[in-house]
Amino acid sequence: MTIITMSTVVFFTQILFIGTRNWNVKAVANDNLPQILLSGTVVHLSWLLSVTLGVTSAKELVQNWDLSYIPVILCSLCGGLIGSYLAVKIKLRKK
Numbered sequence: 001m002t003i004i005t006m007s008t009v010v011f012f013t014q015i016l017f018i019g020t021r022n023w024n025v026k027a028v029a030n031d032n033l034p035q036i037l038l039s040g041t042v043v044h045l046s047w048l049l050s051v052t053l054g055v056t057s058a059k060e061l062v063q064n065w066d067l068s069y070i071p072v073i074l075c076s077l078c079g080g081l082i083g084s085y086l087a088v089k090i091k092l093r094k095k
Contacts, residue, residue: 003068006053011075013050017043018083050076 001009020042027035057072 001053003071006057006069007071007075010050010053010057010072011079013046013053014076014079015083015086017046017050018080018087020046022087050079 020039024036024039024043027039053072054076057069057076060066060069061073
C-alpha cells in the first residue's frame, strides 16, 4: 500500500471513527440497542483499520527513521480533528 493510499484511508477512517463514536454515545444514552450495535460495529472497524495503519507508520518512523510515513501520521491527526469539529458543529446545529 502506498503512503498516499495509507494517508487517505487513515484520514477518512478517523473522520468515520469520530462521527460514529459520537453516534454510539448518543445511542447508548438513549438505550437504543439496534443503533448501539450498528454504530459500535462501525466504530470498531474504522478504529481497527486506522490504528493498524497508524501504528505501522509510527513504527517505521521511530524504528527506521523513515520520514516518508509522516503524512500518514498527519492525516490521522487531521482526520481526528476534523471529525471532532464536525461532530460538535452538527451537534450544535441541531439544538
